[in-house]
Amino acid sequence: MNADLHCHSTVSDGLLSPTEVVRRAHANGVELLALTDHDEVGGLDEACAAAQELGLGFVPGVEISVSFAGETVHIVGLGIDHTDPVLLAGLAQVRGGRDARAVRMGEELARVGIRGALEGARRLAGNPALVSRSHFARFLVGSGVMPDVKTVFDHYLVRGKPGFVEHEWARLEVAVGWIRAAGGIAVVAHPARYRLSRADMERLFDRFQAAGGEAVEVVSGAHTPDEAARFASEARRRGLLASRASDFHGEKESPVDLGRCNPLPPDLIPVWSRLPH
Numbered sequence: 162m163n164a165d166l167h168c169h170s171t172v173s174d175g176l177l178s179p180t181e182v183v184r185r186a187h188a189n190g191v192e193l194l195a196l197t198d199h200d201e202v203g204g205l206d207e208a209c210a211a212a213q214e215l216g217l218g219f220v221p222g223v224e225i226s227v228s229f230a231g232e233t234v235h236i237v238g239l240g241i242d243h244t245d246p247v248l249l250a251g252l253a254q255v256r257g258g259r260d261a262r263a264v265r266m267g268e269e270l271a272r273v274g275i276r277g278a279l280e281g282a283r284r285l286a287g288n289p290a291l292v293s294r295s296h297f298a299r300f301l302v303g304s305g306v307m308p309d310v311k312t313v314f315d316h317y318l319v320r321g322k323p324g325f326v327e328h329e330w331a332r333l334e335v336a337v338g339w340i341r342a343a344g345g346i347a348v349v350a351h352p353a354r355y356r357l358s359r360a361d362m363e364r365l366f367d368r369f370q371a372a373g374g375e376a377v378e379v380v381s382g383a384h385t386p387d388e389a390a391r392f393a394s395e396a397r398r399r400g401l402l403a404s405r406a407s408d409f410h411g412e413k414e415s416p417v418d419l420g421r422c423n424p425l426p427p428d429l430i431p432v433w434s435r436l437p438h
């Protein structure tokens with residue numbers, strides 16, 4: 162099964178519309194796709210309709226921003242009812258903090274001589290409620306400050322660098338609760354990307370599972386093969402379901418295209434075995 166259960170559209174910080182994401186996934190041989198925009202479900206109806214037209218299996222999803230031990234952690238929800246009022250109110254609350262954060266990011270960049278970043282990021286954002294660091298990064302590339310988005314994140318927008326603004330996202334248990342209220346399965350996204358101590362990583366998974374979280378992205382576009390092996394062991398040890406996900410944002414920005422991740426180790430239980438498809 163070519164499942165790709167985490168990617169983005171212009172409804173958050175992806176570069177393709179929901180329909181274009183679905184068409185690209187289908188052309189790449191994806192058989193089961195989840196669209197998981199950051200803190201937002203506004204692209205799911207369009208993506209679902211496009212998938213139906215192509216006969217492509219589609220899973221409604223979302224990627225929720227969470228603050229944990231001083232780090233931002235992402236929790237993906239799969240198979241959600243994206244009309245659920247508890248989930249919708251929660252996501253609206255998470256998105257609500259983004260605008261003030263963007264204003265402060267613009268101010269911080271202005272202090273190091275980069276003008277017009279807020280306006281630039283807003284222009285690049287397809288969804289005014291979802292101005293993200295990706296849009297700031299693209300503005301810095303477009304204005305010639307940095308050669309590419311990856312280099313931007315090495316020099317700006319991360320803790321300790323200009324343009325970074327501390328932000329309080331959702332609480333872990335609360336975000337998992339919203340996903341479960343909406344009938345979905347909660348997944349720890351790209352765990353190798355978090356700068357957490359061993360002990361904090363243990364606490365993250367302990368609290369995630371205690372809250373009813375059930376799966377982890379083992380194979381991710383953001384993981385090396387070694388990192389995938391590490392979290393495959395974690396999935397075995399903890400009895401977690403395993404997910405496979407490109408985290409595709411766009412051709413020029415993403416190391417792995419839709420549907421082009423490595424397969425899951427065959428002994429793991431794929432999360433899609435528990436999803437209607």
Ligand code: AMP
Binds near residue numbers: 174226295314
């Ligand atoms: P935000 O939710 O506004 O904090 O933006 C987070 C997004 O920025 C992530 O979902 C990625 O798409 C992007 N991002 C974060 N760190 C990096 C990085 N090192 N390289 C490229 N993109 C990144």
Ligand code: MN
Binds near residue numbers: 199
């Ligand atoms: Mn993103």
Ligand code: MN
Binds near residue numbers: 224350
């Ligand atoms: Mn993420």
Ligand code: MN
Binds near residue numbers: 224
């Ligand atoms: Mn993502």
